[in-house]
Amino acid sequence: MSVFKTFKLKFYPSPTLKRRLISILSNLFPETFTNIAFDKLTNPQLIKLRESEQGVLNLAKQSDIEFRDFRIRTYHWSGAGAAVLLIHGWEGQAGNFSDLIERLIAKGFNIHAFDAPAHGFSSRGTTNPIEFSELVGKLLEELQVESIISHSFGGVAISYALFQNPLLSLKKAVLVTTPDRFADRISDVADRVGVSDKVQQRLIERLRAANIDVAGFNVSDFVKTINVESALILHDKDDRVIPIHQSKNVHTNWPQAQFVEVEGTGHFRILRTPEVLDRIVAFIQADTAPQLKVADSCQSG
Numbered sequence: 001m002s003v004f005k006t007f008k009l010k011f012y013p014s015p016t017l018k019r020r021l022i023s024i025l026s027n028l029f030p031e032t033f034t035n036i037a038f039d040k041l042t043n044p045q046l047i048k049l050r051e052s053e054q055g056v057l058n059l060a061k062q063s064d065i066e067f068r069d070f071r072i073r074t075y076h077w078s079g080a081g082a083a084v085l086l087i088h089g090w091e092g093q094a095g096n097f098s099d100l101i102e103r104l105i106a107k108g109f110n111i112h113a114f115d116a117p118a119h120g121f122s123s124r125g126t127t128n129p130i131e132f133s134e135l136v137g138k139l140l141e142e143l144q145v146e147s148i149i150s151h152s153f154g155g156v157a158i159s160y161a162l163f164q165n166p167l168l169s170l171k172k173a174v175l176v177t178t179p180d181r182f183a184d185r186i187s188d189v190a191d192r193v194g195v196s197d198k199v200q201q202r203l204i205e206r207l208r209a210a211n212i213d214v215a216g217f218n219v220s221d222f223v224k225t226i227n228v229e230s231a232l233i234l235h236d237k238d239d240r241v242i243p244i245h246q247s248k249n250v251h252t253n254w255p256q257a258q259f260v261e262v263e264g265t266g267h268f269r270i271l272r273t274p275e276v277l278d279r280i281v282a283f284i285q286a287d288t289a290p291q292l293k294v295a296d297s298c299q300s301g
Contacts, residue, residue, distance in 0.1 A: 019194035053095035089152030093120030
């Protein structure tokens, strides 16, 4: 729900003016802005797939499973190789991995993917980041995959799922951008948009009331104890959705991980950048992954 539609403003201000207006309005109407922010975190926006993304999904065996109050759409591209689970981000869906899926199919991987609650072709309804993450834990238990590849919030979901289930383990994990601390994520978005501190605090209190521990929902804490033999984190240095320092902090706290700094891909195009996709496939395909002491780099135009 757009702030400007909510207040019936019929003009389109510059980014600077927009930020100032939001700051003023959020101080005057903190409850309204808290409702808007909470809705964003519990009712993900449905974004239409590209034709090419839909085409790759059409190649999969599709089936639905029940998870709580949701009908979850799952996808399977059968292969003789190792099993891999793809985990999309918040407001994303399985089709976002289409370019990567084509490469994995060519290499013979046994590929699984899904649309999270209220995402993609799964049924709609109110959900939250914890529920998303708990579905990932359920799929890990049932599918017994060797590796995962996540994008954006998918990195939070997999790290939380493994943290909550110490008996689960993976040979390899690839996190294509990842947030770190949920509280910092809320603060970053609020500062960029111009939302007042009052709204931020009210939102955190409302999330706590929904049994979401904002202060304790941190990837850099989860990865310290999860069972993953080797991991790869890739993040664009100019990512405008999730600042790269968040992924770097996850890397600092995860001895099994190596870090690749990417350039020129942004937050979403990184999933369609050939050099990045080749790097991911090579990492998943390798019998043993090299452990790097310092951050590597990957230049992508």
